[in-house]
Amino acid sequence: MPLLNAEPEDTLEVSPNPKSLVQRLEIPANFQEIDTDAKKSSLGCSTVKYGELVILGYNGCLPSGNRGRRRSRFGLFKRETANGVKPDKQYEVSPQKGGQSPKKGKHTIAYTLSRHQTVVVEYSSDNNTDMFQIGRSTEPVIDFVVMDTVPGAKSQEECTVAESTISRFACRIICDRDPPHAARIYAAGFNSSNNIFLGEKACKWKTEFGMDGLTTNGVLIMRPRGGFQSDARPGVWREVSVGGNIYSLRETRSSQQKGKLIDDEDNILEDGTLIDLCGATLLWRSATGLLKTPTQKHLELLRQGINDSRPQCPIGFNTLVLPKHRHTSKIVDENSKQPYAYLKCGHVHGYHQWDSKSTQQKMERTCPMCREAGSYEPLIMGNEPSFYVDSGNPTHAYVPCGHVCSEKTVKYWSQVPLPHGTHAFQAACPFCAMPLCGDTGYIKLIFQEAID
Amino acid sequence: MSGLPRRITKETQRLMAEPVPGIEAIPDESNARYFHVKVAGPAESPYQGGSFKLELFLPEEYPMSAPKVRFMTKIYHPNIDKLGRICLDILKDKWSPALQIRTVLLSIQALLSAPNPDDPLANDVAELWKENEAKAIETAKEWTRVYATGK
Numbered sequence: 001m002p003l004l005n006a007e008p009e010d011t012l013e014v015s016p017n018p019k020s021l022v023q024r025l026e027i028p029a030n031f032q033e034i035d036t037d038a039k040k041s042s043l044g045c046s047t048v049k050y051g052e053l054v055i056l057g058y059n060g061c062l063p064s065g066n067r068g069r070r071r072s073r074f075g076l077f078k079r080e081t082a083n084g085v086k087p088d089k090q091y092e093v094s095p096q097k098g099g100q101s102p103k104k105g106k107h108t109i110a111y112t113l114s115r116h117q118t119v120v121v122e123y124s125s126d127n128n129t130d131m132f133q134i135g136r137s138t139e140p141v142i143d144f145v146v147m148d149t150v151p152g153a154k155s156q157e158e159c160t161v162a163e164s165t166i167s168r169f170a171c172r173i174i175c176d177r178d179p180p181h182a183a184r185i186y187a188a189g190f191n192s193s194n195n196i197f198l199g200e201k202a203c204k205w206k207t208e209f210g211m212d213g214l215t216t217n218g219v220l221i222m223r224p225r226g227g228f229q230s231d232a233r234p235g236v237w238r239e240v241s242v243g244g245n246i247y248s249l250r251e252t253r254s255s256q257q258k259g260k261l262i263d264d265e266d267n268i269l270e271d272g273t274l275i276d277l278c279g280a281t282l283l284w285r286s287a288t289g290l291l292k293t294p295t296q297k298h299l300e301l302l303r304q305g306i307n308d309s310r311p312q313c314p315i316g317f318n319t320l321v322l323p324k325h326r327h328t329s330k331i332v333d334e335n336s337k338q339p340y341a342y343l344k345c346g347h348v349h350g351y352h353q354w355d356s357k358s359t360q361q362k363m364e365r366t367c368p369m370c371r372e373a374g375s376y377e378p379l380i381m382g383n384e385p386s387f388y389v390d391s392g393n394p395t396h397a398y399v400p401c402g403h404v405c406s407e408k409t410v411k412y413w414s415q416v417p418l419p420h421g422t423h424a425f426q427a428a429c430p431f432c433a434m435p436l437c438g439d440t441g442y443i444k445l446i447f448q449e450a451i452d
Numbered sequence: 453m454s455g456l457p458r459r460i461t462k463e464t465q466r467l468m469a470e471p472v473p474g475i476e477a478i479p480d481e482s483n484a485r486y487f488h489v490k491v492a493g494p495a496e497s498p499y500q501g502g503s504f505k506l507e508l509f510l511p512e513e514y515p516m517s518a519p520k521v522r523f524m525t526k527i528y529h530p531n532i533d534k535l536g537r538i539c540l541d542i543l544k545d546k547w548s549p550a551l552q553i554r555t556v557l558l559s560i561q562a563l564l565s566a567p568n569p570d571d572p573l574a575n576d577v578a579e580l581w582k583e584n585e586a587k588a589i590e591t592a593k594e595w596t597r598v599y600a601t602g603k
Contacts, residue, residue: 315515315549317459354516354549368550 048078057433084129137168217278228272313350344374410442498592502600518547539573
């Protein structure tokens with residue numbers, strides 16, 4: 001189990017200083033990493049894991065490293081004490097008439113119907129559930145801080161966006177503390193005053209049970225058909241409301257007009273459910289789903305398997321080694337072990353200058369093996385195990401980024417339309433969020449084995 | 453062979469260890485980039501029974517540019533001129549660094565089996581080849597007997 005998170009980025013954080021280790025263990029349960037979780041269990045704490053959220057577009061780690069609540073993946077663990085909330089009572093307030101005002105400390109959702117009328121839904125503690133909040137805010141009420149994903153960003157600097165579209169308090173997930181630990185998602189999170197406000201302009205309405213509404217950019221979910229496994233197919237994107245109901249998508253992302261209520265669908269997260277926060281997309285992996293997913297150790301063995309066959313550059317005849325991480329600088333040494341592939345045909349080479357003069361003008365180069373013109377990119381192992389739908393050999397690569405993973409995995413993600421902009425969808429590489437291109441978005445790699 | 457790119461070393465080793473049938477390529481003792489080549493005239497061709505000497509030189513840019521190959525033995529062929537120069541696309545614009553000495557020599561062997569008078573280098577030979585193929589083949593056989601049988 002600790003192997004799942006045995007990533008070098010994490011080990012970098014672990015300081016030999018005993019004091020810092022103590023500080024690490026003092027972090028609230030939900031911030032724990034699995035590796036520290038092992039230490040936790042020795043202290044007699046709970047280690048029930050509900051599941052994991054993984055941000056699409058990171059290859060196991062944020063460019064700035066995985067630290068605290070800012071990380072590429074976040075485990076949801078049973079809390080020591082329940083902190084879930086459930087709707088309790090509803091009342092109207094109006095500034096003129098005065099009337100009941102929300103109790104301090106209580107979780108409330110205020111639906112402002114007009115300047116004169118606000119409906120408040122008061123929430124009470126629920127001992128049977130744990131709540132986890134996700135958003136852009138770094139206030140302590142947010143358990144998992146999620147910033148906008150910048151496709152292909154390799155450094156912290158490249159990760160910043162001028163204007164975020166992610167809500168500071170984007171969504172909340174409520175998990176049943178008892179098996180089977182159903183996890184339900186709701187749009188909007190409570191702020192530091194435990195409130196959610198849906199202003200005058202927000203899309204909101206009365207239901208037969210009370211009030212409901214949508215957040216500005218909305219929270220969209222998509223469940224894979226047939227579960228998150230090798231034959232998975234993408235499902236239909238839906239919008240989840242503040243009250244946890246499911247709607248068809250709005251005309252545009254932040255339209256005032258809500259979609260149609262989808263009666264027979266619920267807000268329970270299933271293994272592989274995608275959650276789109278408009279600017280970042282999260283993948284939910286359930287605890288049971290994660291058991292079937294390859295571990296980091298497994299991926300490492302698969303990578304070694306490729307390298308053990310000693311693939312060779314058909315031009316320089318030098319042995320190539322598929323690396324785990326992207327090299328920081330561009331490889332320009334012809335004796336480098338870094339494999340490059342022509343992403344139109346899949347032929348794997350070492351770095352070379354053949355037909356490179358013309359690349360100043362165009363992005364494509366001619367493959368020396370088959371003369372097919374295509375982009376020529378370094379290959380990097382896809383290291384985030386949660387994105388894998390099976391444990392197949394890393395034989396395929398995404399186009400245009402060159403992230404390598406199993407055939408089933410490239411095929412699945414190449415079919416998944418991810419929300420993009422206000423009303424568009426596009427498939428993207430899960431490891432770097434680059435929009436896929438080419439006929440299929442991926443290519444089978446052709447390695448040349450050593451001839452000697 | 454110090455200072456020689458790994459690629460050339462490996463190609464040479466393999467050429468010696470697993471020679472192509474009908475082709476002999478031996479590096480010069482004093483220049484590892486210069487090969488003494490002998491190609492046997494392919495069966496069912498006018499060159500059958502002949503042994504043709506060629507020289508093959510790997511330029512500094514090899515494999516980014518093609519080897520220089522030339523027939524030393526006189527040969528009557530529409531795509532090979534009297535200086536021994538060969539008209540073969542892979543030695544010119546169709547060169548690719550994925551090609552090797554081995555593949556180049558195989559292509560030359562194939563060219564002997566399939567002369568292409570529509571893309572001539574030796575115009576007089578090509579014209580005869582198109583006008584009177586039987587006579588051209590007879591001439592090629594004669595030249596093979598005279599120049600390529602080690603007499």
